[in-house]
Amino acid sequence: MTKTSVESTVAPDxxxxxxxxxxxxxxxxxxxxxxxxxxxxxxxxxLRRIGHTVVVKDDPSRRGMIAKVRHLVKVDHVSE
Incomplete structure (x- = not known):
């Protein structure tokens, strides 16, 4: 893949x-x-302990991290 094709597939998402x-x-x-x-x-x-809550920016890298541990965390959307 060329750089432009990667950007075109990632940027809209x-x-x-x-x-x-x-x-x-x-x-x-x-x-x-x-x-x-x-x-x-x-x-x-x-996250450091059970019950600990953090608010993070919604981006693809964090979404990927959440997907790996979805059985350990609860996720809610927050509007800024």
Whole structure:
């Protein structure tokens, strides 16, 4: 793929998600017993303990991280 084709496939999707505001992410389950990579993703989202909530910008990279640990977190949309 050329650089222009990558931008053309990613840009509309990224623009649509950035308009939706932010995401409120809450850790609802422990990472104990799960793969270490999942614990790393949870820490990368800024979550430290069960019940901890963070508000992050809605972008494709965070959506991908959430998809990897969707069984451990609760996600709500927040309008800015």
């Amino acid at each position: 990224a623009a649509r998600q950035s308009d939706s505001g932010a995401l409120r992410i809450t850790l609802i389950r422990s990472t104990i017993g799960y793969d270490r990579k999942q614990a790393t993703v949870v820490r990368g989202l800024g």
